[in-house]
Amino acid sequence: MTTTRPPQTGELSLPARPGWPDETGHFGIFGGRFVPEALIAALDELTEAYEAMRVDPAFLSEFARLQRDYTGRPSPVTEVPKFAEHCGGARVLLKREDLNHTGSHKINNVLGQALLTKRIGKTRVIAETGAGQHGVATATAAALMGLSCTVYMGEEDTRRQALNVARMRLLGAEVIPVTTGSRTLKDAINEAFRDWVTNVETTNYVFGTVAGPHPFPAMVRDFQRVIGDEARVQVLEREGRLPDAVLACVGGGSNAIGIFTAFVPDEGVRLIGLEAGGDGVDTPRHAATITGGSPGVLHGARSYLLQDDNGQTIESHSISAGLDYPGVGPEHSYLHDIGRAEYRPITDSEAMEAFALLCRTEGIIPAIESAHALAGVMKLGRELGPDAMLLVNLSGRGDKDVETASRWFGLGDREEVDPGPGLDTDQQPTEGAVSNDEAVAGQDAGEEL
Amino acid sequence: MSILAERIGAAKAEGRAALVAYLPVGYPDVDTSIAAMVAAVEAGADVIEIGVPYSDPGMDGPVIQEAVEVAVRAGVGMRDVLRAVEAVASAGAAATVMSYWNPIERYGVERFATDLAAAGGAGAITPDLIPDEAGEWIAASDHAGLDRVFLVAPSSTDPRLAATAAASRGFVYVASTMGVTGARASVGDAARTLVDRTRQARPDIALCVGLGVSNGEQAAEIAAFADGVIVGSAYVREMIEGRGADGVRALTEDLAAGVRRAEVRA
DSSP: OOOOOOOOTTOSSOOOOOSOSOTTSEETTEEOOOSOGGGHHHHHHHHHHHHHHTTOHHHHHHHHHHIIIIIOOSOOEEEOHHHHTTTTTOEEEEEEGGGSTTSBTHHHHHHHHHHHHHHTTOOEEEEEESSSHHHHHHHHHHHHHTOEEEEEEEHHHHHHTHHHHHHHHHTTOEEEEEOSTTSSHHHHHHHHHHHHHHHTTTEEEOOOSSOSSTTHHHHHHHHHTHHHHHHHHHHHHHHSSOOSEEEEEESSOHHHHHHHGGGTTOTTSEEEEEEEEETOTTSSOOBOHHHHOEEEEETTEEEEEOBOTTSOBOOOOOSSGGGOOSBOOHHHHHHHHTTSEEEEEEEHHHHHHHHHHHHHHHSOOBOHHHHHHHHHHHHHHHHHOTTOEEEEEEOBBSGGGHHHHHHHTTTTOGGGGOOOGGGGSOOOOOTTOOOHHHHHHTOOOOOOO | OOHHHHHHHHHHHTTSOEEEEEEETTSSOHHHHHHHHHHHHHTTOSEEEEEOOOSOOTTOOHHHHHHHHHHHHTTOOHHHHHHHHHHHHHHTSEEEEEOOHHHHHHHOHHHHHHHHHHTTOOEEEOTTOOGGGOHHHHHHHHHHTOEEEOEEOTTOOHHHHHHHHHHOBSEEEEEOSSSOSSOOSOOOHHHHHHHHHHHHHOTTSEEEEESSOOSHHHHHHHHTTOSEEEEOHHHHHHHHTTOHHHHHHHHHHHHHHHHHOOSOOO
16 A cells, blocks of 8 residues: 555646556557547647646636535545445445535546646637536636637537537537537537537547546546545545545546546556446447457557447447547556456446436435446445445536436336345346436436546 | 659659549449449549548538548448559559558458558548557558558648658648538649659659649639649539539540649649
């Protein structure tokens, strides 16, 4: 166990990085820059400005102030003993990113990138969003810092997620429905890149996850690592030891990298990412990129992705819009390949079971994204037994998911969500529940990318 | 020997710029797209950019996106692309594959190079592969004797222009503007400036200008300072609007006349 004490929120430095990526943004064979030459100058500018900014006391002071006074950091760690009764008796601690302003961990990253945007003298930000949470966070930061903001969102999602579209517009952002390709998050990213290459002189791309071309995976990690830096200190101070495992859901993987990074040097701490298994990884309908995909290039970096024999991206499926992405951040691919982190799939049914359980046992409504991590801890706790202490990143809150959950459980029929002991089977939606597609269509979700 | 350098050099010897025509394989279907490519060759295109359909074409505007989406959905793959390469090479043009990187990586970089050379292809243009990431492709294209075309953009720094031009063989793709593919009313001075800067970086390689060129008049304008003129979306529009090989032939004749009436040749 490493006993080096990581800095706490408010200290004027960003902690040392792990030994990756290299200077050109490679995590082993993953990462890099697979983008048109036209964007290289902007990526170089961003890299240079970011490297200067991350050691600049004025920036670090302002970033720390915003985290404290605007986001509400540090977020607490909550032990959930009644939920843990369904986890083989293991102790379960939740890192409460759901309590941040705007309702998820996304704000950690956008505040950093918005400050960077101002530093490089650009006046407009663009962002992609799957179902709205990164879009809302970006619109929030843009409003706070006086930047103009355009958010690209798949046309289907703008219809399904009308509330988040309204939130972004209330915050002053322009929301552009994307009508190309599969009209999903991946196409929103394509469209944001097209905007960026056209308007790069005035515009910065606030990328929402630890994917994309260098420097985004490293930069977003640095902005999100506050989650694990805080949690490591909080758990050590309270328990006098580190957790046995740290769990988080993985779409693009920013909340997972955020909580993993501080623990990477702690060899005794297992790092476990929970991917969206959809209908099951043995079906075509899932988003478990590392479990069910293969290495390739998508959205500017080499990483695992869901692809066919021709190298075409396969559309992903998950009840959680935030995990519904056919790619994953390159650092996760690297952590997987070197064996430092494990990745497991969680089906829609398993996630919804954990979702219901946390609501009923602890009075906390999690985001459906985060419910995948909760389902993972239910399984792991049963594997490890009562001596284990497990830390879970509760990356977002589930207010946005109420409609999806109501449909899944049969339009709010409370008997259907009774989290009895019998729930530890791979339960299918109860009679009267709608199909996953319809459930997704009804959700007002925030992506976990 | 570089097939592309030879072909563009032959055009130069005639006192004109080369005409490079892009068409994606598989729109509206594989056979029709190949027939359109052959029509372009017969009507005077020197080089055909044979587009590999890709699900996430981040550098393309709406016209090309619309066409390749159809081809992707139909499952068009590298086998179809290689068939197009053979047809274009037989028709007498330099058959050059245009592909985002993932379809090539998925097919296997060495296997792609070997099969492309065997099909009579000249080489490949890789719009989302920069030389910095291209180690495997550089080795494979060297081994197979293929051309490799990288892109430069108005935002490229001088050191990047030099490195990119140095890594290229056949020609350098000069992106005329910051943005995606698609017809533009004017191509502007940025292209000329970038051609001049790239030529300073490496005087001994052909420079072909693309992005935004859609008619003979613009082709003539570009031909005044570049070694080749690349036209993409305008060709795809002919296909989308149903004019097929006849439309492609007419457009090629207009463009071929354009590259021959450049007033000032360097």
